[in-house]
Amino acid sequence: MSKTIRLTMAQALTRFLSKQMTEIDGKKVPIFGGIWSIFGHGNVAGIGEALYQVRDELPTFRAHNEQAMAHAAIAYAKANFRRRFMAATSSIGPGALNMVTAAALAHVNRLPVLFLPGDVFANRIPDPVLQQAEDFSDGTATVNDCFRPVSRYFDRITRPEQIIPALNRAMQVLTDPADCGPVTLSLCQDVQAEAYDYPESFFAERVWHQRRPRPDRHELAAAVAALKGAKKPLVIAGGGVLYSQASDELAKFAQGAGVPVCETQGGKSSLPDDHALNMAAVGVTGTSAANRLAEEADVVLAIGTRLQDFTTGSWALFKNSGKTIIGLNVQPFDAGKHRALPLVADAAEGLAELAAALKGWKAPASWTDNAATGKTVWQAEAAKVTASTNAAYPSDAQVIGAVQRAMGTGVTLLHAAGGLPGELHKLWQAGAPGSYHAEYGFSTMGYEIAGGLGTKMAKPGEEVVVMIGDGSYLMLNSEIATSVMLGLKLTIVLLDNRGYGCINRLQMATGGANFNNLLKDSRHEILPDIDFAAHAASMGAIAEKVPSIAGLENALEKSKKNNRTTVLVIDTDPLVSTDAGGHWWDVAVPEVSTRAQVNAARKAYDEKRQMQTIGD
Numbered sequence: 001m002s003k004t005i006r007l008t009m010a011q012a013l014t015r016f017l018s019k020q021m022t023e024i025d026g027k028k029v030p031i032f033g034g035i036w037s038i039f040g041h042g043n044v045a046g047i048g049e050a051l052y053q054v055r056d057e058l059p060t061f062r063a064h065n066e067q068a069m070a071h072a073a074i075a076y077a078k079a080n081f082r083r084r085f086m087a088a089t090s091s092i093g094p095g096a097l098n099m100v101t102a103a104a105l106a107h108v109n110r111l112p113v114l115f116l117p118g119d120v121f122a123n124r125i126p127d128p129v130l131q132q133a134e135d136f137s138d139g140t141a142t143v144n145d146c147f148r149p150v151s152r153y154f155d156r157i158t159r160p161e162q163i164i165p166a167l168n169r170a171m172q173v174l175t176d177p178a179d180c181g182p183v184t185l186s187l188c189q190d191v192q193a194e195a196y197d198y199p200e201s202f203f204a205e206r207v208w209h210q211r212r213p214r215p216d217r218h219e220l221a222a223a224v225a226a227l228k229g230a231k232k233p234l235v236i237a238g239g240g241v242l243y244s245q246a247s248d249e250l251a252k253f254a255q256g257a258g259v260p261v262c263e264t265q266g267g268k269s270s271l272p273d274d275h276a277l278n279m280a281a282v283g284v285t286g287t288s289a290a291n292r293l294a295e296e297a298d299v300v301l302a303i304g305t306r307l308q309d310f311t312t313g314s315w316a317l318f319k320n321s322g323k324t325i326i327g328l329n330v331q332p333f334d335a336g337k338h339r340a341l342p343l344v345a346d347a348a349e350g351l352a353e354l355a356a357a358l359k360g361w362k363a364p365a366s367w368t369d370n371a372a373t374g375k376t377v378w379q380a381e382a383a384k385v386t387a388s389t390n391a392a393y394p395s396d397a398q399v400i401g402a403v404q405r406a407m408g409t410g411v412t413l414l415h416a417a418g419g420l421p422g423e424l425h426k427l428w429q430a431g432a433p434g435s436y437h438a439e440y441g442f443s444t445m446g447y448e449i450a451g452g453l454g455t456k457m458a459k460p461g462e463e464v465v466v467m468i469g470d471g472s473y474l475m476l477n478s479e480i481a482t483s484v485m486l487g488l489k490l491t492i493v494l495l496d497n498r499g500y501g502c503i504n505r506l507q508m509a510t511g512g513a514n515f516n517n518l519l520k521d522s523r524h525e526i527l528p529d530i531d532f533a534a535h536a537a538s539m540g541a542i543a544e545k546v547p548s549i550a551g552l553e554n555a556l557e558k559s560k561k562n563n564r565t566t567v568l569v570i571d572t573d574p575l576v577s578t579d580a581g582g583h584w585w586d587v588a589v590p591e592v593s594t595r596a597q598v599n600a601a602r603k604a605y606d607e608k609r610q611m612q613t614i615g616d
């Protein structure tokens with residue numbers, strides 16, 4: 001008989017988590033950077049007590065909103081290129097369900113996070129307990145079943161010994177580059193407190209290493225043959241390039257073969273913006289430099305990308321009917337999309353093997369030169385729209401220009417929803433890999449501030465700049481207080497255009513009336529005039545409303561000396577966005593309407609849809 005130790009299930013869980021390690025730059029560190037917790041019934045007595053016991057090895061952080069704390073955990077994993085991650089625990093019922101949106105966010109972005117929501121009593125004796133939703137037809141259903149479709153692995157722990165195989169599976173998923181995503185272990189309240197004789201070996205320290213699968217020989221040969229036949233090859237760099245930390249291999253491959261590169265939202269900063277072969281943003285929010293190549297490309301090497309509609313222009317962007325897509329991806333589900341030639345592998349390994357096999361081969365010089373010309377043209381366009389202005393209501397692009405001039409390329413820039421993602425994708429000049437942190441897989445309003453906090457925890461020595469609209473700010477801002485409490489400085493630039501500007505523009509573009517997006521177009525007795533600076537200051541931030549673009553630049557310059565979260569608010573124009581670059585996006589317009597504008601928009605929509613392809 002192996003030696004055992006008598007612990008509660010929650011004590012076993014937290015002790016196990018505190019023993020999981022990884023190696024970063026040759027140094028052994030805990031793989032869990034900590035655990036976010038909001039206690040209530042369903043976790044305070046069980047997990048709460050157990051976390052207290054390991055508080056030095058596995059730090060517990062308190063937040064103000066469960067969704068936000070999970071955002072912080074997810075951003076931490078992203079900023080760590082999935083090498084380290086965090087857990088998040090909640091009480092039962094509303095606390096647990098507040099994390100479901102965040103679970104979906106992690107699921108879409110393929111980011112590891114361990115959810116530990118409290119659950120009802122497994123013994124069912126006190127039922128129905130406070131916050132329990134009763135199912136008339138299914139005695140096993142609880143609200144935590146909502147996590148199932150948004151978890152890569154879900155388990156409900158109804159006996160203390162079940163935590164052993166569950167944690168084993170959890171670690172497999174969290175550290176697997178292909179399956180990576182959220183894991184939910186739903187922890188019945190009574191079971192958290194129940195004791196069991198756990199084998200001591202379960203708590204032995206374990207060091208996890210990143211798996212880097214190499215390509216299959218046949219798939220590699222097919223990809224090499226396709227590339228050798230290419231006259232107009234193009235790389236799309238997705239988030240997988242960053243997760244694999246494959247920037248060096250990408251640069252070598254691109255330079256060696258003279259292949260231009262464009263980047264998705266998730267993949268931006270794979271190469272620095274000023275890299276000669278980096279055409280930067282592709283797709284609906286793409287640069288003209290990238291999109292003109294995408295239209296013509298005959299071989300598209302899509303690396304670490306899900307090929308979502310913003311990248312493919314709803315499958316209308318890649319117009320070369322004879323094209324071949326090669327899907328270099330660690331996950332077969334993504335590698336074979338749109339009948340791509342799959343090249344299932346880690347991005348760095350795959351690129352290194354492609355480069356070796358293609359040694360001596362180069363794309364036609366005319367194609368590479370053509371890319372360089374396009375880049376010069378785009379840079380001139382971008383400089384125009386980001387230039388300074390005295391306008392009372394500057395555009396988002398002009399604010400981006402100010403932030404870039406004041407902060408340079410050495411900061412980590414974070415954003416998620418509203419008009420900013422499109423503008424930043426085109427216009428932000430990214431520096432080092434990971435310095436552009438976009439949550440545009442799920443584009444969750446309210447990710448930004450908590451996401452900034454998690455990023456700062458991962459990169460405490462860096463300036464983290466969060467750009468956010470008034471709508472996103474109002475949806476979820478409370479972790480400003482947490483950032484102040486933890487002494488983790490964020491620089492938050494808030495663009496107040498008094499409403500949901502980008503959706504208002506989308507509404508107009510689809511023939512709609514100005515309705516229910518901008519505050520002025522929404523049912524009201526009093527038009528709100530929100531003092532965002534006062535609001536942020538009330539949570540302990542240094543906050544200021546700036547009067548102009550020049551004022552913003554000055555305030556940003558000054559803010560570099562602050563060691564506390566700083567919020568700078570600027571009024572902006574809700575109606576303007578950058579025309580240059582971009583591509584059509586499929587948003588279904590009503591087929592019949594009493595509005596002439598809708599009928600006209602539908603006509604235009606039907607024409608645009610002719611450009612779409614399905615599965616070629």
Ligand SMILES: Cc1ncc(C[n+]2csc(CCOP(=O)(O)OP(=O)(O)O)c2C)c(N)n1
Binds near residue numbers: 417444470499501
């Ligand atoms: C949680 C969530 N709800 C709704 C949306 C849909 N949506 C996308 S952008 C947007 C408006 C964002 O407003 P704001 O942050 O002020 O940015 P702006 O559009 O004005 O630039 C909405 C409602 C979303 N992405 N996320």
Ligand SMILES: [Mg+2]
Binds near residue numbers: 418469471495496497
């Ligand atoms: Mg707005």
